[in-house]
Every structure is written in C-alpha cells, then in structure tokens.
Amino acid sequence: MYTNSSQNRSVAKGPIRFESEVALEAFLENSIRPRVRVSVEGFNPYRPGDEIKRELVNHFESCGDEFRVIVPTDPIVDRRAFVILVGHGAEEKALQINGSDIGDWKALVKVAPEEEEEEYLMASRYKQSLVNALLNDRKFRFGIAVMGYDTSLPADQVESVLRELFSSCGVITHVYISTRNRRANFYFSKEEGEALALGLNGSEVGGFRITTRRLATVRSNPPLSPGETRCKGFTIPAHMIEFAPEIGRKVMAFRRIKRTMKKVMAFKKMKSTLKKVSSFRLEKDSMTPLINALRCLRKKDRRRFLFSRKD
The missing domain is CATH 3.30.70.330 (RRM (RNA recognition motif) domain)
Incomplete structure (x- = not known):
C-alpha cells in the first residue's frame, strides 16, 4: 500500500547534456x-x-x-x-x-x-499491475508543486506548515516532500482544491514567499495507447516518478519470492526422486537371498523352481 506522506525520495534527473557533438555521437553510438x-x-x-x-x-x-x-x-x-x-x-x-x-x-x-524467461515475464506482469493501479489511483488526479519555502526546516515541519496553509483549499489526499529537490507536492481530491491552491502563489510562509504551479498528472498527461507514440507535449506524471523506487523494490521482492518458491519445488522434486531410488534399492535388497539361491541351482532345477512358485 502506498503511504500518504513520502519524504526524501529521489526523482528522475534532468536530461543529459553534452559539451560537444563528438560526445553526443559517442553516446548515441554506445546506446544503439x-x-x-x-x-x-x-x-x-x-x-x-x-x-x-x-x-x-x-x-x-x-x-x-x-x-x-x-x-x-x-x-x-x-x-x-x-x-x-x-x-x-x-x-x-x-x-x-x-x-x-x-x-x-x-x-x-x-x-x-x-524477456522469454518465466521469472522475467511474471515480474513484468506484476510490475505492470502495480503501474496500472498507481495510474488509476484517483488521489493523484489533482496536484500542485510548491517551492520557495524555508528548506532548512526538517521535512515533517515543512509538511506541517504547508498543510496548514493549503487545508482551506480542500481535502488533501497525498503529500510528498523532496528535501533533495527543495519542493513539495500536494494532491487534492477535487479540481477546485487544485485551483484554490494555485491561487495561493506568492503567499508568505514563515518569512518566505512560495511559488505554486500545477503538477503533471494522469489527468493532464493520459497514458499512451498501445502502439501510440508521442514525442512532444507529454510529461511523466509526478507521482509515477515519486513511487518508481518503491515499485522497483516490490518487483525485486516479488522475484526473490518466486525464486525461493522455485527452489522449494526443486528440493521437493529431488526429495521425491531420492525416495523412489531408495525404495527401489530396498526392494532389490529384499530379493537378494532368492537371487543367490537361484544361482546355486542347476539350470533345469532353476526353471522347475520358478514355474512351480505360486506367489
């Protein structure tokens, strides 16, 4: 389950910059x-x-x-x-x-x-289910980014101060404080809450003047349809970047569990095989006295003995 308050999570870095065309060509060559x-x-x-x-x-x-x-x-x-x-x-x-x-x-x-390995396919399906659930989570439909506050404060104090400011705008569904990027993301249950929060741009908070802007959300950046490509005008929803590390951790845990289950099944199969081999050896050992006795008989007597046995 995703928490309603996230702190100090890393976000995607900006675009890679190259100082020369040679460096760019080398990067592209390496990529392809x-x-x-x-x-x-x-x-x-x-x-x-x-x-x-x-x-x-x-x-x-x-x-x-x-x-x-x-x-x-x-x-x-x-x-x-x-x-x-x-x-x-x-x-x-x-x-x-x-x-x-x-x-x-x-x-x-x-x-x-x-991509053809069973473990990879299962992990991919699990990851896609997590991504779809997060994309369809309605508490991330309306949101704003806040900057310009006192970044020397601990994350929990920043959240407390900003919650007090934006509580009048509506129901706050999620808060994300990024100390590293010096910004806070606030999400609201309704579009009206987002609009009212944007209207607080320039407000003074603890002696600092804040800046607010609309966040990239699924509502403003709907996911691409299968086979659809979009080169411009699309931004990854902010909450997908926020929770990407958590999804990665869950997928890794899922793969570890599946690997352990596979190991357990292999052990059970090996144990069953060893049991059958052991049973076969015991059965063979129980027949040893009879086999030895038959070897001592003459060929004619051996045939008479075998065909005269009722059991």
Missing part, C-alpha cells in the same frame, strides 16, 4: 550497439564459481566490446550460466563457440533473451 544474452550449459555446476567464470571469460571476452558473465548460484534450480555481450556481431561470434571443448566439457550455447 546490439546487446545479446546467451546461456551456456555443459559444465559441472557444482564446481567453484570462480573456475567456471574464468573459463567462460577466456572464451567469450573476444565476442563483444563489453561482456558480463553470470554463473549459477543455485544448481538445483538452474544449471545454466549466462553471458551478456554488447557489440556488433557479438551474437554470431558467441554462437560459434557452441560445441567447442572448454577444458574437460563441451559448451552448449544458445541465445536466451531475458
């Missing part, structure tokens, strides 16, 4: 370089991770301009290693390693986009 994620199998996942990583680095470092190797931390759940490569031709070079001998094992290399 192809990125590929491949999975690697065939090694013993119970070996030390450093050994596995060293072997993979030695074979894949020449495939891309940049690369990252991720070795399995829990072989019971996933025995694959992943190599993330950046650069033109990286995918083709990585796939050429498929079938190669790496030490005492043969590499099985496949392209493995993270």
Whole structure:
C-alpha cells in the first residue's frame, strides 16, 4: 500500500547534456550497439564459481566490446550460466563457440533473451499491475508543486506548515516532500482544491514567499495507447516518478519470492526422486537371498523352481 506522506525520495534527473557533438555521437553510438544474452550449459555446476567464470571469460571476452558473465548460484534450480555481450556481431561470434571443448566439457550455447524467461515475464506482469493501479489511483488526479519555502526546516515541519496553509483549499489526499529537490507536492481530491491552491502563489510562509504551479498528472498527461507514440507535449506524471523506487523494490521482492518458491519445488522434486531410488534399492535388497539361491541351482532345477512358485 502506498503511504500518504513520502519524504526524501529521489526523482528522475534532468536530461543529459553534452559539451560537444563528438560526445553526443559517442553516446548515441554506445546506446544503439546490439546487446545479446546467451546461456551456456555443459559444465559441472557444482564446481567453484570462480573456475567456471574464468573459463567462460577466456572464451567469450573476444565476442563483444563489453561482456558480463553470470554463473549459477543455485544448481538445483538452474544449471545454466549466462553471458551478456554488447557489440556488433557479438551474437554470431558467441554462437560459434557452441560445441567447442572448454577444458574437460563441451559448451552448449544458445541465445536466451531475458524477456522469454518465466521469472522475467511474471515480474513484468506484476510490475505492470502495480503501474496500472498507481495510474488509476484517483488521489493523484489533482496536484500542485510548491517551492520557495524555508528548506532548512526538517521535512515533517515543512509538511506541517504547508498543510496548514493549503487545508482551506480542500481535502488533501497525498503529500510528498523532496528535501533533495527543495519542493513539495500536494494532491487534492477535487479540481477546485487544485485551483484554490494555485491561487495561493506568492503567499508568505514563515518569512518566505512560495511559488505554486500545477503538477503533471494522469489527468493532464493520459497514458499512451498501445502502439501510440508521442514525442512532444507529454510529461511523466509526478507521482509515477515519486513511487518508481518503491515499485522497483516490490518487483525485486516479488522475484526473490518466486525464486525461493522455485527452489522449494526443486528440493521437493529431488526429495521425491531420492525416495523412489531408495525404495527401489530396498526392494532389490529384499530379493537378494532368492537371487543367490537361484544361482546355486542347476539350470533345469532353476526353471522347475520358478514355474512351480505360486506367489
């Protein structure tokens, strides 16, 4: 559940600025370089991770301009290693390693986009549900940004002073104080409250003259429809930026829970398999005396013994 008062949350930084066209071109070139994620199998996942990583680095470092190797931390759940490569031709070079001998094992290399992983898909759906719930939350429909107050005050005092000022405007549904950005966001239940709060622009609060302006909200910046693009005139609603870190934390927690559940299921499956193997061994052991007795009989007597048994 989202809290009604948020303090000291980080917000998105402003646009990146470049001092020269060369720097801009370098940034754009770096941004558009192809990125590929491949999975690697065939090694013993119970070996030390450093050994596995060293072997993979030695074979894949020449495939891309940049690369990252991720070795399995829990072989019971996933025995694959992943190599993330950046650069033109990286995918083709990585796939050429498929079938190669790496030490005492043969590499099985496949392209493995993270977007196709079950865990990623589930986390994406969960994240989208959080985003949709936040976009449709009516308490963020009308809001203003406040600046110019005494920023030396603690966040809770700033909220208290400004609440007193704006309480006459209507029902306040949410307050966000950003000490870092030296501004406060106030949301109201009705458009009338927003208009009255904007009318308090220039008011004096504790010896400081404040400035108020309308916030970007879902009402003024409706989300894009599927397939729709908009280059100008769109601003991300302020509360979506405010709660982005919280959504990120919830998604990470969700992924950890799913990973744990997957591990538990793998343990249960392994336990069931071991139980079946153990049962088979016990059954085999119970037949050992009979098998030994049959071996002692002559072939003719053995056939007579087997076909004469009723049980």
